[in-house]
Amino acid sequence: MAALTTDPHGRILLVRKQTSQMFMQPGGKPEPGEDSLSALRRELQEELQVDVPASALSPVGEFETDTANEPGHVLHSQVFRLHLDQPVTASAEIAEARWFTLDEADALGDRLAPLARKLLPRLAAPRxxxxxxxxxxxxxxxxxxxxxxxxxxxxxxxxxxxxxxxxxxxxxxxxxxxxxxxxxxxxxxxxxxxxxxxxxxxxxxxxxxxxxxxxxxxxxxxxxxxxxxxxxxxxxxxxxxxxxxxxxxxxxxxxxxxxxxxxxxxxxxxxxxxxxxxx
CATH class of the missing domain: 3.90.79.10 (Nucleoside Triphosphate Pyrophosphohydrolase)
Structure with a gap:
């Protein structure tokens, strides 16, 4: 599960885990018995200390990409859109949580995770x-x-x-x-x-x-x-x-x-x- 997260300035929120140099969407894997929304809400609380209602998460779609940190493996992701107008605090396994303009995110090059790069065009032409x-x-x-x-x-x-x-x-x-x-x-x-x-x-x-x-x-x-x-x-x-x-x-x-x-x-x-x- 991953959250395509933006703020009122149109910036995108990306996180970097302690064990990686790659920036990616916040999110993670569901635990046994968890549905998608419950899992993503829990991950957002653990990673960023934000508590969002299920109604704030709208489905974007399902995506298959290369994994960020395991070459040769495929990542299957269910992505939800989230708008945040509040501070976030990196916690748990997150080393860094930053807001990027689309140009700044694109300029990360190989440090931008494959899923995050695939999602960038969805924000490039806002309605x-x-x-x-x-x-x-x-x-x-x-x-x-x-x-x-x-x-x-x-x-x-x-x-x-x-x-x-x-x-x-x-x-x-x-x-x-x-x-x-x-x-x-x-x-x-x-x-x-x-x-x-x-x-x-x-x-x-x-x-x-x-x-x-x-x-x-x-x-x-x-x-x-x-x-x-x-x-x-x-x-x-x-x-x-x-x-x-x-x-x-x-x-x-x-x-x-x-x-x-x-x-x-x-x-x-x-x-x-x-x-x-x-x-």
């Missing part, structure tokens, strides 16, 4: 969903943010969402803002940030958020969506934030660097959007 969001500022520079919750993940983000078939960015943003916060906009303001994060969702490998500045008078959010429709979209709360509240809050924001990015935008709207990698 990214296009999304549009609004940095909504009122006349006092307060920011309107939406609190999303998906499973254990809870964070405050700019309202907006995916661009549907046949929509341009303005049309999509108009729809999303009416649904989520009850705001009508006529024009698309300047794009201040372009954020690309990698995570599995609806058949895609990640999302590109185009975040546009929207200036408006202060208003009370009145979404078109019902409370149940908002919850179905992951929306739990909507509120205005002052800059000081954001700077002093312990909440998680998306972009994660919102505390650093927001003051810069208030001082000067950039001529070109700032590129952000990850959440």
């Amino acid at each position: 990214l969903r296009e999304s549009v969001r609004a940095l909504i500022l009122d006349e006092r520079d307060k920011v309107l943010l939406v609190r999303f919750q998906f499973g254990p993940a809870r964070f405050w983000a700019n309202p907006g969402g995916g661009i549907e078939a046949g929509e341009d960015r303005l049309t999509a943003l108009q729809r999303e803002l009416r649904e989520e916060v009850g705001l009508d906009v006529d024009t698309l303001g300047p794009e201040v940030w372009t954020k690309t994060a990698y995570f599995p969702m609806n058949g895609c490998d990640g999302q590109v958020d185009h975040i546009h500045l929207v200036r408006t008078s202060h208003f009370t959010p009145k979404p078109e969506f019902t409370d149940q429709q908002l919850r179905d979209e992951g929306v739990q709360e909507i509120r205005w934030w002052s800059v000081d509240e954001i700077l002093n809050s312990t909440e998680v924001f998306a972009p994660r660097a919102l505390r650093e990015l927001l003051p810069d935008v208030l001082r000067r709207v950039p001529d070109q959007p700032l590129t952000i990698a990850g959440f």
